[in-house]
Amino acid sequence: MTTRPLLLVLLLAATGCGTPSMYAWGKYDDALYKHYRNPGEREEWVAALKTCVLEAEQEGRKTPPGLLAEYGYALLEEGNTKEAVVYFEKEKAKWPESAVLMDKMIRNAGKRPPAPPGAKGPASKLESKR
Amino acid sequence: MTRPSRTVRLALAALAAAALAACAAPPKKDLGKFMAAQPRSILVLPVVNNSVDVTAGDYFLSTVPVPLAERGYYVFPVNLVKRLLEDDGLADASLVHGAPTGRVGNLFGADAVLYIVIQKWEAQWVLVSTSVTVQLEYTLRDAKTGDVIWQDKRTKTYSSDSGGGGLIGAIVNAAVTKASPNYMPLALQANWEALTYPGPGFPAGPYRAEYKHDYQPGAP
Numbered sequence: 602m603t604t605r606p607l608l609l610v611l612l613l614a615a616t617g618c619g620t621p622s623m624y625a626w627g628k629y630d631d632a633l634y635k636h637y638r639n640p641g642e643r644e645e646w647v648a649a650l651k652t653c654v655l656e657a658e659q660e661g662r663k664t665p666p667g668l669l670a671e672y673g674y675a676l677l678e679e680g681n682t683k684e685a686v687v688y689f690e691k692e693k694a695k696w697p698e699s700a701v702l703m704d705k706m707i708r709n710a711g712k713r714p715p716a717p718p719g720a721k722g723p724a725s726k727l728e729s730k731r
Numbered sequence: 732m733t734r735p736s737r738t739v740r741l742a743l744a745a746l747a748a749a750a751l752a753a754c755a756a757p758p759k760k761d762l763g764k765f766m767a768a769q770p771r772s773i774l775v776l777p778v779v780n781n782s783v784d785v786t787a788g789d790y791f792l793s794t795v796p797v798p799l800a801e802r803g804y805y806v807f808p809v810n811l812v813k814r815l816l817e818d819d820g821l822a823d824a825s826l827v828h829g830a831p832t833g834r835v836g837n838l839f840g841a842d843a844v845l846y847i848v849i850q851k852w853e854a855q856w857v858l859v860s861t862s863v864t865v866q867l868e869y870t871l872r873d874a875k876t877g878d879v880i881w882q883d884k885r886t887k888t889y890s891s892d893s894g895g896g897g898l899i900g901a902i903v904n905a906a907v908t909k910a911s912p913n914y915m916p917l918a919l920q921a922n923w924e925a926l927t928y929p930g931p932g933f934p935a936g937p938y939r940a941e942y943k944h945d946y947q948p949g950a951p
Contacts, residue, residue: 622801623803624800630794630796630797633792633793634793634794634915637792638786665800666804666806666807666938667800667808668808671808674808674810678814692808698771698772699772699840701839701840702840
């Protein structure tokens with residue numbers, strides 16, 4: 602019985618390499634990387650961000666700075682203005698440093714015309730520019 | 732007592748010079764301006780890419796938020812920032828880097844702005860060995876004054892003939908064999924190194940427990 606805590610400590614030491622993370626990042630950096638590698642795969646990007654957000658909330662660990670806003674922006678690009686504003690508000694409430702930017706995002710989200718059917722966010726927008 | 736011979740004196744002088752040189756390297760960073768600025772939030776701008784690999788800028792950008800935010804600062808959402816700048820006609824990162832820091836900072840309400848330039852992001856194949864190199868320059872500016880408050884430069888190289896190379900080596904090596912080298916482990920390593928404090932990095936931000944308690948004036 603006395604060896605149990607020791608094993609646990611050893612296991613923690615072995616798995617958590619370096620200092621433990623302050624935030625529940627999930628696969629945020631990986632999602633970002635994949636988004637830049639395959640900008641056309643928008644659904645994967647939005648889904649990956651959603652997973653990050655939900656996991657952080659479920660684990661009860663701290664949601665990292667920027668994540669809620671990033672998800673909000675992905676929703677905005679999908680034309681989901683109402684949900685986007687919810688996440689901009691959440692970012693602002695959690696991180697007062699984001700207030701200036703989030704206020705802007707919330708203001709502009711209201712002005713943004715609803716996405717025309719078939720619009721697929723910035724990927725198709727960028728292509729049409731070229 | 733006889734005076735030390737000329738050779739001994741020369742040798743001593745050389746030793747003293749060597750000792751001084753050893754003390755001087757790595758050069759001490761002056762974090763005075765950083766401490767005066769006391770940023771709470773950091774805006775990471777799109778990366779200027781001077782390498783021939785056109786994908787390097789975006790790929791590298793994805794490695795920055797995690798280690799930076801873990802230092803205890805609010806880090807603005809990098810992709811949202813990038814897209815907003817693109818919408819404003821600033822798709823070219825060098826245009827953004829060339830704009831006045833104060834104006835860019837104000838736009839987002841940031842305390843400090845981080846400029847990153849990729850100087851090298853390359854792989855070289857020589858006979859049977861491969862070497863992969865990334866070189867990055869980091870500059871943090873105070874959004875109010877535009878002053879540089881911290882700077883660092885990292886070069887990371889992995890060479891397949893350096894024998895083993897540990898875990899990083901194994902990861903890079905596995906990628907190299909597929910003919911498309913994976914620079915990401917080296918990029919990550921460069922970031923973690925650059926942001927270590929005490930070390931090349933800067934003191935912890937307001938979201939870390941050691942905030943305001945870890946500053947060592949004149950720490951390397």
